[in-house]
Amino acid sequence: MDNQFLTWGKRLLWLNMLFSFLFLYIPIVILVAFSFNDSRLGARWEGFTLKWYVEMFSSDAVLSALSNSLIVAFTATTIATILGTMTAVAMERFRFPFRKTFDGILYLPVIIPDIVMGVSLLAFFSLLTSIVNGALGLSGNDSIRPGLVTVIIAHISFIISFVTIVVRTSLKDFDKSLEEAAQDLGADEWTTFRRITLPLIAPGILGGALLGFTLSLDDYVITAFTTGPGGTTLPIEVFGRIRRAISPEINAISTLMLMMSMMLIIISQVVQRRSAKM
Amino acid sequence: MRSRQKAYLAVLLSPGALWLLFFFITPSLLIVVYSLLERKDGGGVIWSFTLDAYIKLFTPNEGTFINDFLIIFLRSFWWATLTTVICLLVGYPLAFYIARQKPSVASTLLFLVMIPFWTNFLVRTYAWKFILNNNGLINTILQAFDFAPWSLINTPTAVLIGMVYGSLPFMVLPLYASIEKFDFSLVEAGQDLGATYWQVFTRIFLPLTLPGIAAGSILVFIPTVGQYVVPTILGGGKVAMLGNILAQQYGSALNWPFGSAIAVVFMVLLMGGIIIYFRIEQEQEI
Numbered sequence: 001m002d003n004q005f006l007t008w009g010k011r012l013l014w015l016n017m018l019f020s021f022l023f024l025y026i027p028i029v030i031l032v033a034f035s036f037n038d039s040r041l042g043a044r045w046e047g048f049t050l051k052w053y054v055e056m057f058s059s060d061a062v063l064s065a066l067s068n069s070l071i072v073a074f075t076a077t078t079i080a081t082i083l084g085t086m087t088a089v090a091m092e093r094f095r096f097p098f099r100k101t102f103d104g105i106l107y108l109p110v111i112i113p114d115i116v117m118g119v120s121l122l123a124f125f126s127l128l129t130s131i132v133n134g135a136l137g138l139s140g141n142d143s144i145r146p147g148l149v150t151v152i153i154a155h156i157s158f159i160i161s162f163v164t165i166v167v168r169t170s171l172k173d174f175d176k177s178l179e180e181a182a183q184d185l186g187a188d189e190w191t192t193f194r195r196i197t198l199p200l201i202a203p204g205i206l207g208g209a210l211l212g213f214t215l216s217l218d219d220y221v222i223t224a225f226t227t228g229p230g231g232t233t234l235p236i237e238v239f240g241r242i243r244r245a246i247s248p249e250i251n252a253i254s255t256l257m258l259m260m261s262m263m264l265i266i267i268s269q270v271v272q273r274r275s276a277k278m
Numbered sequence: 279m280r281s282r283q284k285a286y287l288a289v290l291l292s293p294g295a296l297w298l299l300f301f302f303i304t305p306s307l308l309i310v311v312y313s314l315l316e317r318k319d320g321g322g323v324i325w326s327f328t329l330d331a332y333i334k335l336f337t338p339n340e341g342t343f344i345n346d347f348l349i350i351f352l353r354s355f356w357w358a359t360l361t362t363v364i365c366l367l368v369g370y371p372l373a374f375y376i377a378r379q380k381p382s383v384a385s386t387l388l389f390l391v392m393i394p395f396w397t398n399f400l401v402r403t404y405a406w407k408f409i410l411n412n413n414g415l416i417n418t419i420l421q422a423f424d425f426a427p428w429s430l431i432n433t434p435t436a437v438l439i440g441m442v443y444g445s446l447p448f449m450v451l452p453l454y455a456s457i458e459k460f461d462f463s464l465v466e467a468g469q470d471l472g473a474t475y476w477q478v479f480t481r482i483f484l485p486l487t488l489p490g491i492a493a494g495s496i497l498v499f500i501p502t503v504g505q506y507v508v509p510t511i512l513g514g515g516k517v518a519m520l521g522n523i524l525a526q527q528y529g530s531a532l533n534w535p536f537g538s539a540i541a542v543v544f545m546v547l548l549m550g551g552i553i554i555y556f557r558i559e560q561e562q563e564i
Contacts, residue, residue: 005475013375017387020372024394024446027405030415034408043408043415044422087294094287102295109302111552113504115521116309116541117302119528123312123538124305126322157301160294189286218398221506221521225528235400242404242511246411254401261397268396269389 032258035251052252062253065237068148072223072233073216076155081209083156084163089197091164092171109161117158118225125150125226146228154226155219159212166211170204171197203271210268217260313538321532331539347523347540354520355547357434358503361441365449365498366491368442373453373490377460388454395447403511406440407431410512432514440508445501449494456490492559500548520544 035053039046056062090096091103109117125146133143178200182192220235227236234257241250313331316324339345344352376387394402409415410430417427430436460483468478484491506521515522520540527537 013371016368016371017375020368020446021390023443024391027402027409027443028394028397031401031405031408034415041413043411043413043418083294083297086290090287090290090294094283094291096287096291105298105303108306109298111500111548112306112545113501113521113548115504115506115524116545117305119524119537119541120305120309121301122528123534124301124308127308153301156297160297164294189283214396218400220400225525235398238400238404239507239511242400242407246408246414250404251408254398254404257398257401262393265393265396 028258031251032255035248035255037248037251040248052248055249056252056256059249061232061237062234065232065234066256068232069217069234072148072152072155073213076152076159076216077209077213079152080156080159080212081163081205084160084208084212085167085201085205087160088164088167088171089193092168106161106164109158110165114158114219114221117154118222121150121154121157121222122146122225146226147231148227150226150228151223151231151233154222155216158222159215162211162215163205163208166208167201167204170201170207174200203274206271207268210264210271214261214264217257217264309538309541312535313542315535317533317535319532321528321534323534328535331533331535332543334536335539335543350518350520350523351543353517354503354505357438357441357519358499358505360438361445361502362449362495362499364438364442365445366495369446369449369453369494370491373450373457376450376454377457384458388451391447391450391454395451399444400507400511402444403440403508406436406443407511410436410439431512432516434513434517436512437509437517437519440512441502441505444508445498448497448501452493452497453487453490456487456493460486492555496552496555503548504544 034043034045036048036050037043037045038049038051087106091099091106129144129146133139136144138144178196179192182196183189187195218235219233220239223231223233223236224239227233234253238250238253238257241247241253312323314327314329316326316328316330318324335345335347337345338348372391376384376391379387407414411417412427412429412431414431416430420427464482464486465478468482473481503519504521505519506525509515509517509519509522513519513522518526524537524540524544527533527540531537
């Protein structure tokens with residue numbers, strides 16, 4: 001009785017695992033497969049083609065959206081990683097008034113639904129641009145409008161928190177006596193940070209930056225509310241196309257985005273293995 | 279604290295803190311202010327105090343105790359609850375299975391869960407639209423065998439499928455972390471003392487993996503209740519959630535104070551829930 005119960009339990013667990021992975025992967029596989037389908041309409045297989053990829057790479061809209069996405073992700077991740085790392089060191093190595101409150105605030109951008117952050121930044125940027133335009137006496141085509149810059153600012157605001165959380169974990173993990181030893185030997189704070197702390201938390205910083213880069217490339221909602229003329233990123237372009245109609249070209253762009261994610265996963269795995277060896 | 283240290287702390291802390299103060303806290307508070315102002319045609323606000331937005335949100339339709347907006351509130355929280363429960367029912371046994379494998383197998387399976395976790399959410403949602411659409415994969419297959427088409431797109435089912443699909447990895451990863459830490463000799467100890475499988479599960483296993491359940495549930499529930507992408511793409515705007523009415527009030531309806539009031543009530547409900555949850559957790563620890 002007992003053994004039978006256990007074998008059935010194991011079988012059910014195995015089946016649940018199998019169906020979960022099929023559920024997770026079948027849609028992705030279908031999506032990629034049909035990006036090679038030689039049919040403009042619907043999901044009937046008509047033979048292999050690469051023409052959707054040719055069309056994608058000759059579309060100015062797609063290429064400019066891709067370059068905008070990369071500009072946003074690189075700029076936002078770089079700035080947010082520097083700010084986030086500094087914040088993490090301050091939080092882990094110092095005691096100061098309102099530290100607990102600030103700790104809570106740091107988690108908020110992670111917890112708050114992106115749609116709420118999106119609308120609040122929309123309201124904020126529209127107020128800010130109207131104040132600036134009013135002060136500078138700009139109007140019409142000369143006026144400052146939301147665009148790529150506001151998207152970058154918005155992305156920095158949510159990436160900072162993720163970077164801070166990841167870097168704080170790696171700061172907690174390492175042996176503080178190394179820093180104390182360096183200072184006892186006469187190194188100042190900056191030298192200690194540069195020669196001891198930074199090399200030890202480098203994998204954590206890189207991990208946080210990769211997470212931030214991925215989140216930035218993925219984001220549709222916050223970008224949609226903070227963007228403006230000239231600020232179309234890849235997710236914005238794809239979303240617009242999906243709402244219009246289904247086309248094999250979207251499958252091709254989606255496959256490109258999947259490949260970008262895969263590359264980031266592989267890089268992050270390599271980083272993790274390296275840091276595990278250290 | 280020595281003044282040198284103070285200066286060092288100021289240099290480290292102020293850039294990040296000022297950034298968040300200016301570009302996160304101020305916009306959040308601005309929403310609270312906007313929710314108390316008058317609506318301006320064409321978007322934006324008129325700077326005079328009114329409670330109109332909240333009155334509109336909480337005034338029931340005649341003869342009932344509810345209105346369309348409150349229905350969308352209830353629907354969003356109900357669907358997020360359903361999504362969380364389904365993810366838990368599938369994710370818990372999956373995480374358990376992975377945690378019981380040899381380290382090499384476990385790390386491969388875990389990696390397979392991580393891939394969708396890192397993959398573009400919009401792309402994964404579109405994949406389901408491609409499958410469920412009226413001329414999508416399911417209906418093409420049905421037609422090929424002369425079956426009647428199955429209209430799944432723009433239904434609550436499609437939205438739920440999309441949300442479970444998007445959230446499952448967020449449930450499995452924290453669950454795995456807490457199940458992996460579990461000391462399985464406790465199971466044997468329980469059985470030696472005469473506990474049944476069910477008792478071992480409910481009295482030992484479940485309480486000790488509760489932090490993972492809680493973390494996974496929060497990671498699934500909160501983004502789901504505020505979903506915009508899934509109900510828009512798979513619901514076609516026909517089954518609206520909170521994200522849709524928020525976007526609508528800030529977009530086509532151009533009623534910013536009302537949109538802000540919805541956001542404020544939404545955040546109060548979410549934050550209230552989180553605070554109550556942590557209070558309960560703290561009390562249990564004592």
